[in-house]
Amino acid sequence: MKLSGGCHCGALRYEIDGEAVASAICHCRDCRKSTGAPLTGWLMIPREALTIAGEPKVYASSAHGRRFFCGTCGASLFYANAETLPGLIDVQSGSLDDPEQAPPRIHVMGSQRVSWTRRLDDLPEFATYPDQPPEA
Structure with a gap:
């Protein structure tokens, strides 16, 4: 598998050249707090399959987590x-760059899942932002 991606501003780019070990949606509180999102998609790969262009900042989010x-x-x-x-x-x-190439296969940390994420497909969907703000 060859994939590429990067950050929002383009200062960091990466390439993956290897097979994924897993592809998941994580529901843990740590991921929520780190990303500001109710769930996070992850692609787990061997470290040697990842090449990074640029120097990311590193945050010790737990005793062993980085x-x-x-x-x-x-x-x-x-x-x-x-x-x-x-x-x-x-x-x-x-x-x-193309998240469609790595669809999630499992949910992890379901015990910490935000309950309303179970009904996301039931919500109205718009192709773009609607002309009028949707009701809260």
């Missing part, structure tokens, strides 16, 4: 935990 992000635009890109996932790194699938 989150990598762009120091310019703040976009969150990678997560690694050498203790529980040695040799692996998670890439946020939303940062891929």
Whole structure:
């Protein structure tokens, strides 16, 4: 598998040359707080399959967890935990140039899931932002 992606401003770019170990939607509180989103898509790959152009900032989000992000635009890109996932790194699938190439296969951390995410498909959908603000 060959994939590419990057941060919002383009200061960080990456390439993946290898097969994914897993592709998931994570519902944990740590991911929510890190991304500001109710759920996060991840593509888990061998660390050696990832080449990064640019120097990401690193944040120790837990004793062993490390989150990598762009120091310019703040976009969150990678997560690694050498203790529980040695040799692996998670890439946020939303940062891929073509996220359609890495669809999620599982949900993880469902015990921490925000309950209303179970009914997202029931909400009205607009192709673009509607002319009138939708009702709250």
